[in-house]
Structures are given as structure tokens and as C-alpha cells.
Amino acid sequence: MKDTAWFNEMEARIPKNEVRTRFAPSPTGYMHVGNLRTALYTYLIARHEGGKFILRIEDTDQGRLVEGAVDVIYKTMAECGLRHDEGPDVGGPVGPYVQTERRPLYKEYAELLVSRGHAYRCFCEKTESEEDTGEFDRADDPCRAMSAEESERRAAAGEPYVIRQRVPHEGTTTFHDEIFGDITVENTTLDDQVLIKRDGLPTYNFANVVDDHLMGITHVVRGSEYLSSSPKYNLLYEGFGWEVPRYVHCSPVMRDAQHKMSKRHGDPSYEDLIAQGYLTEAVLNYVALLGWSPRGEREIFSLAELQEAFDLAGISKSPAIFDIDKLRYFNSEYIRAMSPERFAAVAEPYIRSAVKNENYDAAAIAALLQQRTEVLTDIPEKLDFFDALPDYETELFVHKKSKSDEQSSKNMLALVLPIFERLPVWDDEHILGAMTGLAERESVKNSVVMWPVRIAAAGKSVTPGGAVEICRILGREETLRRLRIGLEKLN
Numbered sequence: 001m002k003d004t005a006w007f008n009e010m011e012a013r014i015p016k017n018e019v020r021t022r023f024a025p026s027p028t029g030y031m032h033v034g035n036l037r038t039a040l041y042t043y044l045i046a047r048h049e050g051g052k053f054i055l056r057i058e059d060t061d062q063g064r065l066v067e068g069a070v071d072v073i074y075k076t077m078a079e080c081g082l083r084h085d086e087g088p089d090v091g092g093p094v095g096p097y098v099q100t101e102r103r104p105l106y107k108e109y110a111e112l113l114v115s116r117g118h119a120y121r122c123f124c125e126k127t128e129s130e131e132d133t134g135e136f137d138r139a140d141d142p143c144r145a146m147s148a149e150e151s152e153r154r155a156a157a158g159e160p161y162v163i164r165q166r167v168p169h170e171g172t173t174t175f176h177d178e179i180f181g182d183i184t185v186e187n188t189t190l191d192d193q194v195l196i197k198r199d200g201l202p203t204y205n206f207a208n209v210v211d212d213h214l215m216g217i218t219h220v221v222r223g224s225e226y227l228s229s230s231p232k233y234n235l236l237y238e239g240f241g242w243e244v245p246r247y248v249h250c251s252p253v254m255r256d257a258q259h260k261m262s263k264r265h266g267d268p269s270y271e272d273l274i275a276q277g278y279l280t281e282a283v284l285n286y287v288a289l290l291g292w293s294p295r296g297e298r299e300i301f302s303l304a305e306l307q308e309a310f311d312l313a314g315i316s317k318s319p320a321i322f323d324i325d326k327l328r329y330f331n332s333e334y335i336r337a338m339s340p341e342r343f344a345a346v347a348e349p350y351i352r353s354a355v356k357n358e359n360y361d362a363a364a365i366a367a368l369l370q371q372r373t374e375v376l377t378d379i380p381e382k383l384d385f386f387d388a389l390p391d392y393e394t395e396l397f398v399h400k401k402s403k404s405d406e407q408s409s410k411n412m413l414a415l416v417l418p419i420f421e422r423l424p425v426w427d428d429e430h431i432l433g434a435m436t437g438l439a440e441r442e443s444v445k446n447s448v449v450m451w452p453v454r455i456a457a458a459g460k461s462v463t464p465g466g467a468v469e470i471c472r473i474l475g476r477e478e479t480l481r482r483l484r485i486g487l488e489k490l491n
Contacts (some may be wrong), residue, residue, distance in 0.1 A: 001111040010105075011095055014216040019051025021219045022212070023084070024058045027069035031076040033261055033322060034223065034253045037287045041222045041250065043082045044288075046311035052231040054215060055087030055319075058208070060201050076270050079272040079280050084261070086215075094144035094215045106202035109210050110163040110195045114151075118239030119195055120144055121151045144192065147201045163196040165232060165239075166205075168438040173231040174455050180224075185231045206230055209236045209448070217245050224249040226278045248312060251319045253290050261322055273327070277377030278351070282331040300333060313378055343370045347379055354380035357387050361468050364473050369463035384437045384463045389482050390459040394489050397455050403449035410490040412438070413483055416453060420483070426476045432468045456486025475476035 005448070023041040025035055046053040055077070059065055075088065086092025096102055111120035119233055122143040143151075146167065155161060167190045174184040195206035202210070212220060227249050237244045252260050261267040268276065273283050281302070289299065301309060324357045335343060344366035351362045351369075369379055384390065397409035419434045435449045442448075454467035457479055463470060471479045 001090040001115060002108050006108075007112065009409065010214060011202065015052070015093060016216065018216075019046055019049035019218050020054060020216045021046040022056050022215060022217050022223065023053040023082075023197070024056040024208070024211075025073055026058045026061060026064065027066060027073060029066035029069050030065050030072060030271055031265065032263055032269050033267070033287060033290070036076070036080070036270050036283075037250065037253060037290055038221055038223070039077065039082055040220070040284060040288055040306075041292070041310075041315075045219050045221065045248075045312070047307040048086075048310050051218070052085040052452070053082070054092070054217070055084040055097065056211060056215070057088055058204065060099045060204060060207055062100075062201075072271070078124055079274075080284050081165060087347075099211065102211065103201060104209075105214070106207055106210055107196055107200060110202070110206065113165070113236070113239050114163060114194070114316075116239060118166050118235070119147065119163050120157055120192075122164045122192075122194075123159050123161045131194075141192065153159055154172065160198050161196055162192055162194050164192040165236065167192055167232065167235060167461055173234055175230045175234045175244070175247065177227070177230070177249050179251075179315050179317055180251055181225065183230070186216045187231075190232055190235075196482055200418065205232065207237070209233050209491055212245060213237070213240070213242045219246045221248040221250065223415055224251045240436075244299075248315065250315060251317055254321050256321065267322070270323075277375035277379075278327060278331050278348070279334050279376075283364060284333075286327045286330045290322065291316050291318075300330070328374050335373050336371055338370070340367060340415050341371065347373070347376060350376050350379035351383060354383040355386045359475070360386055364469075365464075368469055368473075372464050385458045385460055385463070392455070392459040392489075396459075396461050397452050397486075397490065399447075399451050402451040403445055403450055404451040406490055408444075408448055409455070410487065412442075412444075412449045412452050413456060413487045413490065414447060415442070416418065417480065417483055417487070420471075421478065423476070428468050431471050435467065452486065453483065456483045 022074070023039040023042045025031075031039075034129055040219075043053050045051075047318065050469050055073075057073070058069060070088075077084065080346055086094070086097065088095075088097045091097075097446050099193065100371060110119060110319060114121065124141060124143055141164075143161075168187045171187050172184050173187055174192070193205055194203050196202055199422065211217075230247060230249075234244055255261045255267055259265070263269060270283065274280065284303060284304075285299075285301055288301065288310075292310070294301070294314060295308050304365060334396060338346070340363075344363040347366045348362045353361070355365060365383065369382065372382070373379060394406055398405050398413050416435065419438060420431075423430045435453065439446045439449045450467040452464065454470060455461065457467065457470045457474060459482075465473075474482070
């Protein structure tokens with residue numbers, strides 16, 4: 001064990017007098033919605049209080065690591081605008097920020113607990129799963145009662161051992177949570193959890209406590225499933241003589257009233273939602289409201305506005321139901337609020353997946369779509385008529401509301417074709433004027449002209465944009481070609 005000076009030096013490095021939060025994911029492949037919410041809440045607490053937001057990678061469970069998962073974490077946080085002040089990639093005063101790189105620290109702190117009587121070496125042969133969870137009959141473990149001298153002798157002789165927390169057999173432990181209040185448990189219900197495994201790596205529960213203290217973390221945000229572990233965390237803090245951080249345990253995000261969200265059951269991760277055509281800003285806004293209620297009726301918040309509005313008092317004890325329809329609504333609101341230029345840029349890849357003809361202006365098509373799009377992946381199916389006129393039946397020309405039937409459609413197409421041919425300029429004003437002028441001369445409603453023109457131009461009854469916009473984007477020659485095909489069908 002290190003001498004007192006080393007521990008004092010570690011204490012001296014800890015930043016003081018500021019709010020410090022941390023997001024500490026395990027690199028296991030993808031960012032699920034609950035993880036993203038934890039990242040967002042820890043970020044918002046730090047920013048709301050003018051503090052620091054730290055990223056720590058918890059990779060001590062080597063069996064669950066997925067190659068490339070750390071890059072997924074960095075990419076997701078960057079896309080979401082959750083910029084960390086300290087972390088593996090940017091450094092900081094209390095690094096390293098990857099747990100396996102901190103490996104030597106944990107043994108020293110565990111041995112310090114042993115020397116203080118708050119932990120002990122266990123030389124018993126137990127399964128790996130027992131080492132990870134600490135689930136065993138504490139009363140039957142002879143190592144708990146072993147003398148310090150024998151423990152030192154056996155360790156010095158090279159016998160393998162784990163280090164376990166020595167939980168008091170009597171009394172109670174009380175901890176405070178910002179959401180759930182004070183919680184008291186009987187110490188007899190707690191087990192002597194493993195702190196250091198045989199391979200020298202710490203368990204999650206121990207590394208977490210040591211790292212949170214040494215990094216000066218003031219608020220620990222995690223899922224409510226960790227409430228049952230918190231008494232043991234408190235006992236560790238007491239054993240070290242450290243101040244306990246403020247706990248913020250968030251209730252789970254549920255698929256429905258009975259089931260938690262799970263990637264195994266097909267529930268979407270952040271990456272899935274983006275691939276499904278949702279905007280990062282909409283996802284982030286919606287995730288913020290999964291368990292947190294702002295003051296007032298407002299729902300739409302930018303990240304900067306969330307920083308201003310977020311407070312712990314708004315976090316609910318109740319589980320939050322993930323409602324994809326509500327997210328879809330949020331997404332449509334964000335799309336409609338975009339500048340036309342930004343929407344055109346975001347929509348262009350989806351437009352070009354359906355409209356290969358470069359003669360058709362993607363920005364012009366985007367202008368038709370913006371007020372009619374809920375998720376970006378809806379876009380391609382709306383545009384299949386641009387590159388190729390679909391085969392369609394003449395029944396499409398019949399529309400009671402527009403007072404249009406096959407005979408009136410045939411008449412109008414025959415009349416509008418020569419007018420379109422003679423138009424001096426092919427733009428919205430002249431195209432619209434040609435059709436409304438024809439309707440006026442024929443003493444019919446505008447729709448009697450516009451319905452058959454749109455059907456003939458698009459070959460479908462539901463389109464983004466009306467006859468004027470579709471004809472303008474198709475261009476004069478292609479519009480005339482399609483209108484002649486429509487007239488032939490009606491003849």
C-alpha cells in the first residue's frame with residue numbers, strides 16, 4: 001500500500017468549489033435512449049450550474065467490450081452537442097479518464113480500506129459470477145474473520161484473492177437521493193460485495209466510487225436500478241472518510257407499462273432513430289422530457305434553452321413511456337421550423353435516393369416537402385414520379401370535390417396543352433395564370449383544370465405540392481409530354 005503522502009497528493013489534485021458531473025458509459029456497442037438521457041441530464045446539470053461536464057469510459061468489464069464502441073460514444077455526443085470539458089480525448093486535471101488506465105489506483109484504495117477494517121481479503125474459491133456480484137452467504141465466509149496477520153501472510157505467499165467490502169452486520173445505512181428522498185436499509189440485507197477481482201481489476205461498484213471521488217464529482221446521475229447498491233456506496237465513502245456526492249436516480253425509460261426499453265427486443269438506439277429519419281435536435285428534446293417536466297406548458301426546447309430551464313425538481317419518480325408517435329410529432333415541428341436552406345441540405349440525400357435526374361432541382365423539391373414531412377425517411381416514397389411517370393388508371397382523374405371526371409379532364413388537358421406550349425416564361429406565375437385564365441374562360445372552378453394537370457404530370461393522386469409546382473420542377477417539355485400521355489389515356 002502507498003504511503004500517506006501519495007494519498008494526500010491524490011486528494012490535492014481534486015478540483016473543488018464547482019459543480020462537476022460525469023457521463024460514464026461502458027463501450028458496449030451503441031447508445032440506447034436511457035444512456036443518452038443520462039448523458040443529457042448530467043450535461044444539463046453541469047451547464048445549468050456553470051460547472052464542468054466530464055466523460056469517463058468504464059471499460060473494466062472486458063467481456064462486454066465491443067470494438068469501435070468508444071467511437072460511437074464520441075460521435076453521438078458530438079452530434080448531440082454534449083461537449084465534455086474533460087475526458088480521454090481532451091485530457092484534464094484528474095486523468096486518465098479510462099478506467100483500465102487507472103488500474104493501479106484501485107488496488108491501493110482497496111488495500112487502504114483493508115487497513116482501516118472496512119474491507120478484507122477473501123481467499124475462498126468462488127465462481128467468476130460470484131466475484132462480480134458478491135452474491136454469497138456472507139456468514140459462511142471464513143475470510144471475514146481471518147486475522148490481519150494471516151491475511152498478510154497468505155497474500156505475501158502469492159495466494160490468489162479478491163478484496164471484499166466489510167459491511168456491518170448490525171445497524172442501518174441511510175442515504176439521500178435528490179428524487180426519492182431519504183432511504184434507510186438494514187445492513188443485514190447488504191452483502192460483502194467484491195471490490196477487487198482476482199485479476200486485479202476493480203468491480204464496477206468500486207471503481208465508480210473511487211473515480212467519482214478522485215474526479216471531484218458532485219452529482220451522480222444514474223438509473224434507479226442502482227438505488228439498491230447506494231447503501232454500499234455510502235459505506236465505502238464513510239470508510240474512506242469522503243464526502244458523499246448528490247445522488248440523482250432516474251426511473252427507467254419503458255417501451256410500455258410493463259417492459260423496459262431493450263435493444264434485444266428491437267427498441268431503437270440513438271443511431272437507429274437517426275437512421276429512421278429523426279433529427280438529432282428533436283431526439284434530444286424528446287429524450288429530455290422522458291422523466292423531466294419543465295415549468296409551464298412549453299415542450300419545444302433547444303439545447304441552450306434546456307440548459308437554462310433544467311432543474312432537478314422537475315425529474316419524476318415515475319417511469320417514462322417512450323412514445324414513437326410523440327417523437328414523430330416533435331420531429332415534424334423541428335422540420336417545419338428549419339430555414340428552407342437548412343432543410344434542403346438535410347433532405348437532399350433522401351431526395352436524391354429517389355430523384356436521380358440531376359435536371360430536377362433538389363432545393364426546389366425540398367420546398368414542396370418541408371411542411372409535409374414528419375421524418376426524413378418519408379421523403380423518397382413521395383417523389384417516385386419525378387424520374388419516371390408511374391403507370392396509372394384514368395379513374396384517378398375522377399374527383400368529386402374538384403368537380404372533375406374523365407370527360408372534363410380530357411377537355412381541360414386538350415385546352416391547356418397549347419396554352420402551356422405558348423407560355424413566354426415557365427415559372428409559377430405564368431403556369432398558374434395559364435390555368436386560372438383557362439378556368440375563368442370556361443366558367444369552371446380552378447380545380448377542374450388543376451386536378452387533371454396534376455394527375456397527368458405526376459400519375460398519382462397524392463403528391464407533395466400542387467400542379468403549379470410539379471409542372472415548374474418537371475420543366476416545360478417533360479410536362480407537355482406527360483400531359484399528352486394523359487390525354488391519350490383518356491381518349
